[in-house]
Amino acid sequence: MDTAREKGNVVAFLGPKASYTHQATLQKFGDQNFHIVPMTSIDDVFAAVQAGSATHGVVPFENSSNGPVLFTLDLFADADKRHPDIVVEAEIYLPVHHCLVGQRAAKALHTAKATDAPSLSQVREDLDTSPVVSGAATPTQTAPQPARPRVQPLHSIKHIQHVHSHPQAWGQCKAFLTAYLKQAEKHDVSSTSRAAEIVATDSTGVSAAVSSKLAAELNGLDVLAEGIEDTQGNSTRFFVLRRRQDVEGHVNASSTEGVNGPVANAHDDQAQLFKSLISFTVDHAEPGALADSLAVFKKHGLNLTSINTRPSGARPWNYVFFVELMGRKRGDGDGGKVNVALDELGRVVKTYRWLGSWEKMTKD
Numbered sequence: 001m002d003t004a005r006e007k008g009n010v011v012a013f014l015g016p017k018a019s020y021t022h023q024a025t026l027q028k029f030g031d032q033n034f035h036i037v038p039m040t041s042i043d044d045v046f047a048a049v050q051a052g053s054a055t056h057g058v059v060p061f062e063n064s065s066n067g068p069v070l071f072t073l074d075l076f077a078d079a080d081k082r083h084p085d086i087v088v089e090a091e092i093y094l095p096v097h098h099c100l101v102g103q104r105a106a107k108a109l110h111t112a113k114a115t116d117a118p119s120l121s122q123v124r125e126d127l128d129t130s131p132v133v134s135g136a137a138t139p140t141q142t143a144p145q146p147a148r149p150r151v152q153p154l155h156s157i158k159h160i161q162h163v164h165s166h167p168q169a170w171g172q173c174k175a176f177l178t179a180y181l182k183q184a185e186k187h188d189v190s191s192t193s194r195a196a197e198i199v200a201t202d203s204t205g206v207s208a209a210v211s212s213k214l215a216a217e218l219n220g221l222d223v224l225a226e227g228i229e230d231t232q233g234n235s236t237r238f239f240v241l242r243r244r245q246d247v248e249g250h251v252n253a254s255s256t257e258g259v260n261g262p263v264a265n266a267h268d269d270q271a272q273l274f275k276s277l278i279s280f281t282v283d284h285a286e287p288g289a290l291a292d293s294l295a296v297f298k299k300h301g302l303n304l305t306s307i308n309t310r311p312s313g314a315r316p317w318n319y320v321f322f323v324e325l326m327g328r329k330r331g332d333g334d335g336g337k338v339n340v341a342l343d344e345l346g347r348v349v350k351t352y353r354w355l356g357s358w359e360k361m362t363k364d
C-alpha cells in the first residue's frame, strides 16, 4: 500500500507524464513523500483539490512572454461557484524550451500505410532532405516585419500537416510556427504531453506536437526542431493549490512564519517576501468603481504586481478583476496591512475573494 497516499499526501497535476506541469511538480515535490497523480485537465486539478481527493494541485498560471493561462484564471474566477475553497499556497518557476516533435519524413514514409494515399504522396514529395522551408515569414499589412524564428528545423518538416499543442504554446512559438508551419492545421489539446501522445498514435506521420524533449522521448518521437520558443529565457509560473481550511493557521515549513498564520508580531516590511492574489467584481454602472477599488491598495501602501480581467460569467460584458500584490494576509483579526485593505475593499466592491498568500520565489 502506498504510504504517501495513505497519509493523504496527494498532488494532482495537469498531465499526462512529461507535461511542463509534471516537471514543475517534480521540482517542488519530487524529493518528498508525495503521491503524484496526473489529471486530464486544469479543471480536474481544481476539482480534485476542492473535493479533497488531492491535498495539493499544480496548475500553469502565467508565461513570461505569452501572459496568463486563461483556463486557470477562469477557474479562479469561479463563475459556477464550484471551487469556493481553493487558494494558492506556493509558486514554482520553470524554464520552458519547446520542441517540435513527430516522425522524421523518411520514417513517416515507412510507417504510412498504402491506404493513406494523400499523406503518403505528400511525404514522398517531402523526402527532399533540405531541412528548412524558407524560414522567412511573409510580410502582411498587419505584420510588415514578422519576427524571425530563433532556430531552424533539424530535419525536413514539409510533411507536417497537423500540429497539436496546448493553446499557451502557440503564443510562445509564434515566429517559428508562422515561418515554417503556416499551412499546417493547429489543434488545441489539454496539455503539451497529451499532444505528444496523440502524435505517437498517428501512423501516417503527418502530425507533430509542440511539447518538451522529455515528452518526445517518452512517446518514441523524433525531435524535429528544438528551442522553438520566441524568447530566450521563456519561463512559466505554476501555482500550488490547496484548500483554504488546510492552510489557515498552518506554518509553512520553508518560511519563518505562517502563510496565513497566527504570528502576531510579524512585521509588514516582510511584505517583500510574500505575494497575494485577490479577485473582485465592481458595479459596472458606477463611474470610478474600479479606480476606488485600486485606491484602497494604494492607501495601504500595497504594491500591485499584476492586474488581469476575465468575463465574470454572470452577465455579458461584466468582468472579474484579479490583482496580485506584495504582502500576505495574516490570521483573521491579526491586523496586517493586507487584512485591513481587504476589509476596506469589501466596502467598495460588489464581491471579493482572497485567493491565497505565498512566499515569493523570485529575487527582484
Ligand SMILES: O=C(O)C(=O)Cc1ccccc1
Residues within 6 Å of the ligand: 014, 018, 019, 020, 021, 022, 060, 063, 096, 166, 168, 169, 190, 191, 192, 193, 236
Ligand atoms: O504543462 C503543460 O504541458 C501544458 O500544456 C501547460 C503549459 C503549456 C505551455 C507552457 C507551459 C505549460
